[in-house]
Amino acid sequence: MTGYAPAEAARRSGFSLDTLRYYEKIGLLADVERTAGGQRVFTDDDLGWLVLFRCLRDTGMPIAQMRRYAQLAREGEHTVDERRELLRRHAEQVEEQMRLLQRQYDHLREKIRFYERLPTAEQPTAEQPTAGQPAATALSGG
Amino acid sequence: MTGYAPAEAARRSGFSLDTLRYYEKIGLLADVERTAGGQRVFTDDDLGWLVLFRCLRDTGMPIAQMRRYAQLAREGEHTVDERRELLRRHAEQVEEQMRLLQRQYDHLREKIRFYERLPTAEQPTAEQPTAGQPAATALSGG
DNA sequence: CCTTGACCTGGAGCGCACTCCAGATTGGAG
DNA sequence: CTCCAATCTGGAGTGCGCTCCAGGTCAAGG
Numbered sequence: 001m002t003g004y005a006p007a008e009a010a011r012r013s014g015f016s017l018d019t020l021r022y023y024e025k026i027g028l029l030a031d032v033e034r035t036a037g038g039q040r041v042f043t044d045d046d047l048g049w050l051v052l053f054r055c056l057r058d059t060g061m062p063i064a065q066m067r068r069y070a071q072l073a074r075e076g077e078h079t080v081d082e083r084r085e086l087l088r089r090h091a092e093q094v095e096e097q098m099r100l101l102q103r104q105y106d107h108l109r110e111k112i113r114f115y116e117r118l119p120t121a122e123q124p125t126a127e128q129p130t131a132g133q134p135a136a137t138a139l140s141g142g
Numbered sequence: 143m144t145g146y147a148p149a150e151a152a153r154r155s156g157f158s159l160d161t162l163r164y165y166e167k168i169g170l171l172a173d174v175e176r177t178a179g180g181q182r183v184f185t186d187d188d189l190g191w192l193v194l195f196r197c198l199r200d201t202g203m204p205i206a207q208m209r210r211y212a213q214l215a216r217e218g219e220h221t222v223d224e225r226r227e228l229l230r231r232h233a234e235q236v237e238e239q240m241r242l243l244q245r246q247y248d249h250l251r252e253k254i255r256f257y258e259r260l261p262t263a264e265q266p267t268a269e270q271p272t273a274g275q276p277a278a279t280a281l282s283g284g
Numbered sequence: 285c286c287t288t289g290a291c292c293t294g295g296a297g298c299g300c301a302c303t304c305c306a307g308a309t310t311g312g313a314g
Numbered sequence: 315c316t317c318c319a320a321t322c323t324g325g326a327g328t329g330c331g332c333t334c335c336a337g338g339t340c341a342a343g344g
Contacts, residue, residue, distance in 0.1 A: 037310050058246045084257035104200045105236050115226035179340050
């Protein structure tokens with residue numbers, strides 16, 4: 001309950017063993033406890049951090065910034081304001097990212113609809129340009 | 143109207159000059175027209191492709207796959223089915239990507255709400271674990 | 285003409301985030 | 315005690331997508 005072997009930590013976090021070691025090596029994950037023989041024992045606390053890192057990584061935060069956050073957390077409670085602001089700024093970037101992704105997804109869907117209107121392989125080069133798309137796009141990418 | 147200098151193409155597409163040259167070099171963008179002296183002249187058609195590449199790139203398609211798509215388009219109308227399928231599969235991946243991003247964004251917002259409930263730097267280590275978050279997360283990342 | 289800023293080429297280098305490797309050690313099952 | 319799968323370390327290598335550079339060439343304004 002209180003300690004996980006590396007393989008188990010990897011399984012639970014979804015990170016590879018190498019990545020776990022790498023995260024510790026670069027000081028993202030704080031020094032992990034060891035057995036007498038030197039093998040890692042991950043705690044629930046470590047696992048909690050890994051869940052957070054996954055969240056931040058999946059939303060595109062660079063490792064350097066995650067490390068900054070982790071560093072702040074280790075410094076103590078007087079850094080909560082800075083940590084909160086760091087997360088807020090990141091959340092804003094994620095929002096922007098989501099808007100862009102949605103826009104480009106819509107664009108992509110329109111492209112697909114263009115293909116779906118084709119009678120499945122016909123017509124040499126006579127299409128009306130889709131609204132907002134240059135004729136070239138319909139021609140080349142169509 | 144029909145021809146753009148490299149700098150203009152870069153401005154309009156949002157790609158750097160180096161990236162435009164790179165895309166041509168690796169065969170993503172078809173050979174661009176040249177002046178007698180060898181300088182590139184981008185057409186509206188090229189620009190259309192660049193818009194598409196931006197869409198695909200922004201949605202996370204690897205260059206190899208974009209190149210495959212471009213290759214198919216160059217091969218002619220008999221590849222429309224394969225192109226459509228390629229885009230559809232990609233769109234599905236984008237949907238998955240959007241779902242993941244949304245999930246992790248929600249997670250992030252919850253983390254931020256945790257910070258917002260703190261009276262701005264107080265309390266040693268006595269919090270109730272947020273639902274679904276291991277106590278460790280609230281502790282370490284909180 | 286002449287200048288000068290934009291452009292050319294081939295190829296090296298970079299930043300990120302891992303991933304892999306060799307060779308040694310550990311530790312639980314039998 | 316033996317075995318062997320899991321783990322350890324330091325460091326090299328990988329893949330992606332550019333980005334930069336040196337050393338020349340081109341072309342439009344004055």
